[in-house]
Amino acid sequence: MGVQAEIQFPVIEFRSADLERGTDGWHRLCKRVREACETFGCFEVVYEKISSKVRQETFGLMKELIEVPVERKQKNASPMPYHGWVGPCNQVSLLYEGFGLGDASNYDSVKSFAQLMWPDESVMINYKTLVRFMKYMAPPPGEYERGLFAHTDKPVSTIICDDQVSGLEIEVNDGQWIKLSLSPSSFCFVVGDPLKAWSNGRLKAVNHRVMMSGDKDRLSLAAFAIPIEGTIIKAPKELIDEQHPQLYKDFNFMDFFLFAFSDPAKHIDSGEQLQAFASLSPPISN
Numbered sequence: 001m002g003v004q005a006e007i008q009f010p011v012i013e014f015r016s017a018d019l020e021r022g023t024d025g026w027h028r029l030c031k032r033v034r035e036a037c038e039t040f041g042c043f044e045v046v047y048e049k050i051s052s053k054v055r056q057e058t059f060g061l062m063k064e065l066i067e068v069p070v071e072r073k074q075k076n077a078s079p080m081p082y083h084g085w086v087g088p089c090n091q092v093s094l095l096y097e098g099f100g101l102g103d104a105s106n107y108d109s110v111k112s113f114a115q116l117m118w119p120d121e122s123v124m125i126n127y128k129t130l131v132r133f134m135k136y137m138a139p140p141p142g143e144y145e146r147g148l149f150a151h152t153d154k155p156v157s158t159i160i161c162d163d164q165v166s167g168l169e170i171e172v173n174d175g176q177w178i179k180l181s182l183s184p185s186s187f188c189f190v191v192g193d194p195l196k197a198w199s200n201g202r203l204k205a206v207n208h209r210v211m212m213s214g215d216k217d218r219l220s221l222a223a224f225a226i227p228i229e230g231t232i233i234k235a236p237k238e239l240i241d242e243q244h245p246q247l248y249k250d251f252n253f254m255d256f257f258l259f260a261f262s263d264p265a266k267h268i269d270s271g272e273q274l275q276a277f278a279s280l281s282p283p284i285s286n
């Protein structure tokens, strides 16, 4: 046997700049990938955009997945070969265990996999994200004008980001408003009516509005959590006791959402709509 020549296994860095189709960098990258596939049939990809933190968290969660009871793992079944759970067995190996998550880039698939494996996490509301892109024009010179009327949010929660032109105001005490100045790396998290109901009134659905002044237009972007069809908003039993009697009836999120935007509800103050829709006790009169 001859002396084994030193073998150079291909290591290719995927830099963001080279991933732009048609550029010189992209052509060079394609050439190296093709050569590696022709010679070795594989290569090491160096890609720094996936942080080591994300990788660590992923493997941390996998350890939790391995710990779920076998009866639950068996629910990860599929009529397709190689798509479901396989535990240690003679056909594969006594050392092997594997789960299958098909269509993994689809958020709903990931959610339903997680719900099969961790069904008790009832705190988790399965939702879709509605994003709205908003522009508020600068008011006439010297004016302080309403950009968006005062309201509490109807989705479960909202994350707002703006372009540093302030305008968002929150009501801290009855009638006392503060204007937020979000830093370039901040977002504002807002509790919506359904989250208030879910928490049996513990969390505050804050009244907020947009008031414009100055000469700059304002851009904002909001991501709203909208529960999937059929989601029932129900306070967990741990949050209900003698000191904290149940404040709201269980309700279908979409029924409330449609109610809040319906004609009859237009006459109800935004912050009172939850009370009007789901209250179990008559309103307290002063």
Ligand SMILES: O=C(O)CCC(=O)C(=O)O
Pocket (backbone or CB within 6 Å): 132, 134, 148, 153, 158, 160, 162, 167, 168, 208, 209, 210, 220, 221, 222
């Ligand atoms: O544009 C903003 O800052 C707030 C938007 C908002 O409150 C909403 O769309 O519910």
Ligand SMILES: [Fe+2]
Pocket (backbone or CB within 6 Å): 151, 152, 153, 158, 208
């Ligand atoms: Fe809002």
